Amino acid sequence: MSETDPAAPYTLAVYNHKGGVGKTTASLNLAVCLAAAGFRCLLVDLDPQQSSTTILARSGTSPNLVDVMRRTAVIDDAAHQTPVENLWIIPATRSLTLLESGLDERIRPNQGLRTILSFSQRRFDFIVIDCPPAMGLLSINALVAADSVVIPTTSGAFSLQGVHRTNETVTALRGGIAPWLGVLGIVITLFEGSQRDRQVVGELTSGFPGQVFRNRIRFDPEVQKAEVKRQPVGVFNPMAPATRDYAQLTAEIVGRLHRLRKLGDGEFSFEEVAARIEANLVRPDFARLDDAGPPVESPAPEAAEPERKRDGASAAKARAGIGGIAAGFLAGFLCGGAVGLLVGPRALAVLTAALG
Numbered sequence: 546m547s548e549t550d551p552a553a554p555y556t557l558a559v560y561n562h563k564g565g566v567g568k569t570t571a572s573l574n575l576a577v578c579l580a581a582a583g584f585r586c587l588l589v590d591l592d593p594q595q596s597s598t599t600i601l602a603r604s605g606t607s608p609n610l611v612d613v614m615r616r617t618a619v620i621d622d623a624a625h626q627t628p629v630e631n632l633w634i635i636p637a638t639r640s641l642t643l644l645e646s647g648l649d650e651r652i653r654p655n656q657g658l659r660t661i662l663s664f665s666q667r668r669f670d671f672i673v674i675d676c677p678p679a680m681g682l683l684s685i686n687a688l689v690a691a692d693s694v695v696i697p698t699t700s701g702a703f704s705l706q707g708v709h710r711t712n713e714t715v716t717a718l719r720g721g722i723a724p725w726l727g728v729l730g731i732v733i734t735l736f737e738g739s740q741r742d743r744q745v746v747g748e749l750t751s752g753f754p755g756q757v758f759r760n761r762i763r764f765d766p767e768v769q770k771a772e773v774k775r776q777p778v779g780v781f782n783p784m785a786p787a788t789r790d791y792a793q794l795t796a797e798i799v800g801r802l803h804r805l806r807k808l809g810d811g812e813f814s815f816e817e818v819a820a821r822i823e824a825n826l827v828r829p830d831f832a833r834l835d836d837a838g839p840p841v842e843s844p845a846p847e848a849a850e851p852e853r854k855r856d857g858a859s860a861a862k863a864r865a866g867i868g869g870i871a872a873g874f875l876a877g878f879l880c881g882g883a884v885g886l887l888v889g890p891r892a893l894a895v896l897t898a899a900l901g
C-alpha cells in the first residue's frame with residue numbers, strides 16, 4: 546500500500562493469540578458498523594474456520610482468498626458484495642490451512658496479503674481482517690497487511706497474558722518487517738460487570754495506558770442467537786445491547802483515527818457517527834440477510850475520485866510511515882517456509898521471545 550495515496554483504505558487486523566475472545570464477532574460487527582457509518586468496507590476472512598464467510602457469503606463462493614493468493618483470480622473478482630450495504634467480503638476456504646502450513650507450492654513468494662490488498666487501493670475506505678488464532682503465516686500476513694491492530698479480549702483468566710503476547714508480536718513486527726504497525730486499541734468483549742471483570746479491566750487499563758477502548762462489548766445472548774441465524778448481531782437485532790456497544794466502539798475507533806489524523810480532516814462528532822450507524826442499522830433495506838438467494842455478487846466498487854468525501858468523514862487518509870519497503874520485505878514471505886528468512890534475524894529473535 547502506498548502512503549502517498551491519500552485515498553488508500555485504512556486496514557485493521559482484529560487479532561489476539563487466543564481463540565474465543567470475540568475476534569470474529571468483533572470483525573463482523575465492526576465491518577457492519579463501519580458500513581453503516583457510510584464507509585465502503587471490505588472484510589477479509591483469513592480464518593480457515595470461515596466463520597465470517599458463512600455469515601456473509603454462501604458456502605463455496607468463489608473466487609476466494611486462496612484463489613487470489615494462488616493468482617488464479619484477481620482481487621476485484623474475489624471481493625464479493627454482501628447483502629449488507631457498503632460491505633464486501635473476500636471469503637475464506639478450508640484450504641487456507643495449506644497456506645498456513647506453507648504446504649501450498651502454488652503460492653508464489655510475492656503473494657503476501659499486503660501485496661494483494663494493495664490492488665484494491667481506493668476502492669474501499671476500510672479493510673477489516675478477521676484473523677485466525679495463534680501465530681502462524683496467516684496471522685503474520687494479516688498483521689503485515691494492516692495499518693493497525695484491534696485486540697479483542699475477554700476479561701477472563703489469562704486475558705492479560707493474551708494481550709501481552711499479542712502486543713509483543715506487534716512490537717516485534719514493528720521492529721522488523723512492519724515498521725508502520727501499531728496497536729490501535731484493546732476492546733473488552735463478553736463483559737459481564739462482575740468484580741473479577743472489573744479487576745481485569747483495571748489491570749488492562751493500567752498495563753496498557755491509553756489503549757483500552759472506553760466502549761466495552763457486553764455479554765449479550767443476542768450475539769449467540771444471531772450466530773445461530775447466521776447474522777451479525779448488528780443486523781439481527783439493531784436494538785440489542787451488543788449492537789449498541791459495537792456502534793459506539795466503531796464511533797470511538799473512527800474518533801481515534803481522526804485524532805491520529807489517519808482519516809481526513811473533516812469534522813468528527815462521536816454522537817453523530819454513533820447516531821448515523823444506529824439509524825442505518827434499523828433501515829429495512831440496509832441489510833437483506835433474510836433473503837433466500839445468494840448474496841448479490843458484483844465487482845468491487847469503482848475507484849473513488851480522489852477528492853470524493855463522504856458524510857464529513859473524508860476518505861482522504863493522511864498516513865505516514867508506510868514505506869515502499871513492504872513489497873521487498875514480503876518477497877518470499879508467504880510460502881518461503883522459513884520465517885527466519887522472512888522477518889530477519891533481529892525481528893525473529895524478538896518474535897521468538899514474544900512467542901515464548
Ligand SMILES: Nc1ncnc2c1ncn2[C@@H]1O[C@H](COP(=O)(O)OP(=O)(O)O)[C@@H](O)[C@H]1O
Nearest residue numbers: 564565566567568569570735763764765768769
Ligand atoms: N458480546 C458477546 N456476548 C455473548 N456471546 C458472545 C459475544 N461475543 C462473542 N460471543 C460468543 O463467543 C464465542 C466466541 O466468539 P468469536 O467471535 O467466534 O471468537 P474468536 O473469533 O476469537 O474465536 C462465539 O460463540 C460468540 O457467539
Ligand SMILES: [Mg+2]
Nearest residue numbers: 568569592596
Ligand atoms: Mg474467529
